[in-house]
Amino acid sequence: LNHSLSFSALLRETGFDFFTGVPDSTFKVTLREIETRPEFNYIPAVSENVAIGLAVGAYLGGRRPVVLMQNSGLALALNPLASLAALYRVPLLLIVGWRGHDGKDSPEHSLIGASTLTLLETLDLPLYVPDAESLESDLRQAARTMQERRAPCALVCRPGVLR
Amino acid sequence: MMRRGEAITMILGQIRDELVVAANGWISRETCAAHDRAENFYMLGSMGLASSIGLGLALAQPERRVVVFDGDGNLLMALGTWRWLRNEARRTFFTSYLIMKSMARRVASARSLRKSPSTALPWQPVIVMCFALRKPTNSTRLSPTYLRKPAPPSY
Numbered sequence: 001l002n003h004s005l006s007f008s009a010l011l012r013e014t015g016f017d018f019f020t021g022v023p024d025s026t027f028k029v030t031l032r033e034i035e036t037r038p039e040f041n042y043i044p045a046v047s048e049n050v051a052i053g054l055a056v057g058a059y060l061g062g063r064r065p066v067v068l069m070q071n072s073g074l075a076l077a078l079n080p081l082a083s084l085a086a087l088y089r090v091p092l093l094l095i096v097g098w099r100g101h102d103g104k105d106s107p108e109h110s111l112i113g114a115s116t117l118t119l120l121e122t123l124d125l126p127l128y129v130p131d132a133e134s135l136e137s138d139l140r141q142a143a144r145t146m147q148e149r150r151a152p153c154a155l156v157c158r159p160g161v162l163r
Numbered sequence: 164m165m166r167r168g169e170a171i172t173m174i175l176g177q178i179r180d181e182l183v184v185a186a187n188g189w190i191s192r193e194t195c196a197a198h199d200r201a202e203n204f205y206m207l208g209s210m211g212l213a214s215s216i217g218l219g220l221a222l223a224q225p226e227r228r229v230v231v232f233d234g235d236g237n238l239l240m241a242l243g244t245w246r247w248l249r250n251e252a253r254r255t256f257f258t259s260y261l262i263m264k265s266m267a268r269r270v271a272s273a274r275s276l277r278k279s280p281s282t283a284l285p286w287q288p289v290i291v292m293c294f295a296l297r298k299p300t301n302s303t304r305l306s307p308t309y310l311r312k313p314a315p316p317s318y
Contacts, residue, residue: 059223
């Protein structure tokens with residue numbers, strides 16, 4: 001494992017080349033790098049469902065997309081995940097900030113935090129919940145699973161996991 | 164007054180190698196009926212996202228021109244995207260910018276809807292967007308099957 005690489009650099013190294021999403025504090029360090037470095041060409045989306053649309057369009061144009069979002073935005077993105085990304089078998093990587101995972105976050109995160117994994121499982125989307133040690137291997141496994149299943153795949157990240 | 168299907172047929176008759184994204188519902192059906200081609204993408208669900216799919220496609224293929232057939236409801240569901248499309252078109256050297264042209268106005272009166280809901284449908288508008296982030300050149304062409312069967316990415 002190469003622990004010297006930041007997570008954003010790992011994403012590039014894994015082959016991803018199109019980045020869009022909506023910010024969350026869970027991945028603020030990663031997003032700062034993605035936003036500020038021109039090689040990422042980050043496209044800020046106005047909402048999470050629009051981010052899925054952008055990512056699918058980019059995939060149709062030959063790119064390998066990543067969508068970053070908070071889990072509250074995942075709820076907003078469920079329809080395009082089902083009726084667009086899964087329907088057209090688009091492999092895209094969702095990086096979902098898992099707010100409210102332990103019930104100790106702000107009240108608005110409690111219900112969606114408790115149901116985040118269930119929502120993804122209900123849509124039959126492969127998901128990984130990395131910790132700091134398994135982050136790199138989970139990312140690589142997620143990228144392989146996406147390709148094999150030709151489906152969106154989620155990396156659900158608790159606060160503090162992404163470096 | 165031009166019917167939506169006629170407008171779509173007319174535009175498809177003019178285009179050459181442009182990538183086309185058609186919004187859900189009748190717009191996709193009429194696009195398919197008028198000229199089914201490998202460069203067309205028919206958005207079956209995900210209402211509101213034709214504009215963002217078109218933008219993502221244009222960002223990935225900046226030398227290609229992308230045409231989006233969108234509906235008025237779709238437009239309203241993703242107004243935020245439109246502000247961004249405008250910004251992007253200004254920021255880059257997009258030649259013919261973002262063309263947004265309503266080809267037909269909604270004239271489906273309550274009366275015609277009452278008489279026959281299905282015949283009222285073709286009078287709803289189509290919004291036509293055409294954008295490219297660089298001046299399109301004739302040298303870049305996709306294989307005809309490109310949009311339907313994208314090359315599987317290698318990670």
